[in-house]
Amino acid sequence: MEVRAAADKFEARAWKLQCKAPAPATSVIVTLKPSAPSPISAPLRELPWAPGGLNFLHTTDTHGWHGGHLQEAQYSADWGDYISFAHHLRQRADDDGSDLLLVDTGDRVEGNGLYDASDPKGRYTFDIFKQQRMDVITPGNHELYLANTSRREYDEVVPDFRDAYIASNLDLYNLKSGKYEAFAPRYRKFTTKNRGVRVLAFGFMFNFHGNANNTFVQPVQDTIKEQWFQDALRTKDVDLFLVAGHVPVRDSQEYDLIYRAIRDVVWDTPIVFFGGHTHIRDFRKFEKKAYGIESGRYMETLGFLSISGVAGSKNGVMAASSPEFKRSYIDNNLYSMHHHSGTNSSSFSTEVGRNVSESIHAARKAMKLDHTFGCAPQDYWLNRAAYPSNSSLLSLLETQVLPDTFRHLKNASIVITNSGAIRFDIFKGPFTTDTTFLVSPFTSGFRMLRNVPYKAASQVLQLLNNEGQIALEDLVDGSVRTKDLMPPLPPVSLRNLQDVNVFEGQQVIGDKPTVPGYTTIDDAGSDGDDTIHQRIQFYDVPNVIGVDVGFSSDEKPETVDLVYNEFIQDWVLVALQYLGKKYGKEDTEEALDGKTMTDVISGWVGEHWECG
Numbered sequence: 001m002e003v004r005a006a007a008d009k010f011e012a013r014a015w016k017l018q019c020k021a022p023a024p025a026t027s028v029i030v031t032l033k034p035s036a037p038s039p040i041s042a043p044l045r046e047l048p049w050a051p052g053g054l055n056f057l058h059t060t061d062t063h064g065w066h067g068g069h070l071q072e073a074q075y076s077a078d079w080g081d082y083i084s085f086a087h088h089l090r091q092r093a094d095d096d097g098s099d100l101l102l103v104d105t106g107d108r109v110e111g112n113g114l115y116d117a118s119d120p121k122g123r124y125t126f127d128i129f130k131q132q133r134m135d136v137i138t139p140g141n142h143e144l145y146l147a148n149t150s151r152r153e154y155d156e157v158v159p160d161f162r163d164a165y166i167a168s169n170l171d172l173y174n175l176k177s178g179k180y181e182a183f184a185p186r187y188r189k190f191t192t193k194n195r196g197v198r199v200l201a202f203g204f205m206f207n208f209h210g211n212a213n214n215t216f217v218q219p220v221q222d223t224i225k226e227q228w229f230q231d232a233l234r235t236k237d238v239d240l241f242l243v244a245g246h247v248p249v250r251d252s253q254e255y256d257l258i259y260r261a262i263r264d265v266v267w268d269t270p271i272v273f274f275g276g277h278t279h280i281r282d283f284r285k286f287e288k289k290a291y292g293i294e295s296g297r298y299m300e301t302l303g304f305l306s307i308s309g310v311a312g313s314k315n316g317v318m319a320a321s322s323p324e325f326k327r328s329y330i331d332n333n334l335y336s337m338h339h340h341s342g343t344n345s346s347s348f349s350t351e352v353g354r355n356v357s358e359s360i361h362a363a364r365k366a367m368k369l370d371h372t373f374g375c376a377p378q379d380y381w382l383n384r385a386a387y388p389s390n391s392s393l394l395s396l397l398e399t400q401v402l403p404d405t406f407r408h409l410k411n412a413s414i415v416i417t418n419s420g421a422i423r424f425d426i427f428k429g430p431f432t433t434d435t436t437f438l439v440s441p442f443t444s445g446f447r448m449l450r451n452v453p454y455k456a457a458s459q460v461l462q463l464l465n466n467e468g469q470i471a472l473e474d475l476v477d478g479s480v481r482t483k484d485l486m487p488p489l490p491p492v493s494l495r496n497l498q499d500v501n502v503f504e505g506q507q508v509i510g511d512k513p514t515v516p517g518y519t520t521i522d523d524a525g526s527d528g529d530d531t532i533h534q535r536i537q538f539y540d541v542p543n544v545i546g547v548d549v550g551f552s553s554d555e556k557p558e559t560v561d562l563v564y565n566e567f568i569q570d571w572v573l574v575a576l577q578y579l580g581k582k583y584g585k586e587d588t589e590e591a592l593d594g595k596t597m598t599d600v601i602s603g604w605v606g607e608h609w610e611c612g
């Protein structure tokens with residue numbers, strides 16, 4: 001109780017300071033939700049709110065984690081809490097004459113039991129998600145891998161966000177007309193409530209090729225030549241161009257092209273980009289009037305961006321010659337939310353927010369997401385431990401899960417899987433139905449090619465991991481991006497990698513140790529994370545891992561069966577072709593009776609990890 005009272009007092013004081021420049025970090029320990037595993041210590045930076053300007057909250061790549069992280073206190077707020085948080089910030093905007101806009105840039109599905117465990121998938125999440133009012137929302141590649149996913153997105157999510165859903169370069173096949181037709185409106189023009197800022201918004205998908213054939217993603221270089229796009233750029237009275245998309249803000253040909261296309265027509269109207277897909281926190285300066293933010297992954301981060309000095313038609317505000325863009329990456333927990341909204345545990349939750357949190361709990365219960373298959377004896381990390389090592393999840397797969405699972409194969413075999421099929425860490429303790437989907441949610445199974453000459457089969461893994469990438473891209477004539485084979489980047493910009501190991505000594509701010517987390521360095525510097533974290537070291541992992549089954553390392557069988565995760569089939573075939581062995585899809589067959597990686601892992605855990 002004492003801690004709670006101190007925290008509330010601290011929050012009230014901090015609220016008054018919020019209009020000032022970012023204050024020095026202060027620290028307090030507060031207990032989060034009852035479900036959160038432990039109290040966290042949280043030295044915070046203030047939000048760079050723009051009084052009288054434009055303020056944005058941004059989510060991306062939530063991948064079904066709308067129930068928050070149950071095993072990590074610092075990311076434990078849920079979608080209901082986000083609804084309450086947005087309510088308070090909207091109120092603040094109304095009070096100080098600014099505006100708050102909400103943006104989501106796709107990959108809302110696949111990656112968490114809340115979405116993946118129901119039949120059909122998303123049975124509960126769509127109703128939960130739609131309770132948050134959005135101003136701009138776009139699809140991601142995960143909305144498009146499977147025909148029934150994009151169909152449900154079109155049938156349910158697009159109507160849920162009728163005014164806000166934008167699909168500038170995405171079509172859906174219409175069975176009735178026999179034609180591909182716009183998935184949602186191509187762009188939207190709207191005027192903000194308080195400042196009267198006239199916004200022209202687009203919503204883009206990166207040049208994705210892995211979609212099911214009921215959708216068509218028009219390459220961005222073609223979309224920007226379309227008449228409708230060129231006409232839209234010439235719309236009169238636009239104060240701000242807003243480009244939302246499932247596109248990385250940095251090193252992306254797509255956003256560079258869009259930026260250039262806008263600037264070719266309007267030379268100095270401010271542009272703001274909202275991006276996603278690479279699962280990182282990032283903020284990029286295109287030029288002094290054009291910036292872009294990317295807001296992480298898995299409901300760990302609520303991105304915040306503000307623009308002051310942008311013109312508005314209300315209150316006679318003139319455009320500043322240089323509008324100011326600022327950003328913050330909010331750790332998704334109640335402590336941060338209370339602090340930034342000037343509320344406390346009794347004043348924070350709104351009725352809608354509370355109801356949504358309750359719906360999340362009810363959905364989790366209905367799907368029995370806490371059903372336990374076994375108990376992990378230790379933590380296994382995807383990127384937070386070196387590969388190979390005893391703490392590496394990929395090493396666990398390679399040394400135990402895959403050999404045990406494929407032991408029954410009659411012939412000598414090589415089994416390979418893409419590391420991208422593994423999405424999240426395993427924490428010590430109960431391994432539940434939910435965990436199976438956190439670790440690997442995909443419905444793609446395993447396939448095999450029989451009797452492949454060993455010499456070729458044994459080189460496929462190396463080719464997919466190394467020098468083969470460029471050659472493979474050439475071979476497939478640009479129709480497949482090798483980027484799609486790459487695992488998602490670690491959840492911080494690679495530029496953030498530092499040789500600090502969180503387990504070796506603790507950083508202390510004030511008198512409190514900080515929690516391990518993101519320490520983002522972006523184009524605005526190193527003060528973007530709202531919570532001052534102790535740096536975590538992230539490690540690179542290979543694109544694919546593999547095991548030999550049914551023969552020992554000193555043997556060289558003449559032929560092997562080559563078993564692989566279905567997702568990488570195109571690359572496996574291209575690699576073999578590159579190695580002089582031509583196979584087609586017709587030569588492949590199902591392996592492991594249609595079991596998916598999700599089945600493989602949960603089955604293995606059930607057999608090997610007892611709860612003590």
Ligand SMILES: Nc1ccn([C@@H]2O[C@H](COP(=O)(O)O)[C@@H](O)[C@H]2O)c(=O)n1
Binds near residue numbers: 418422443444483
């Ligand atoms: N059936 C699938 C689908 C996707 N993947 C992996 O996911 C990556 C894309 O995820 P983002 O969240 O970054 O869009 C993709 O590159 C694959 O690694 C998969 O393994 N199986």
Ligand SMILES: [Zn+2]
Binds near residue numbers: 277279
């Ligand atoms: Zn994603």
Ligand SMILES: [Zn+2]
Binds near residue numbers: 140246277
């Ligand atoms: Zn994506």
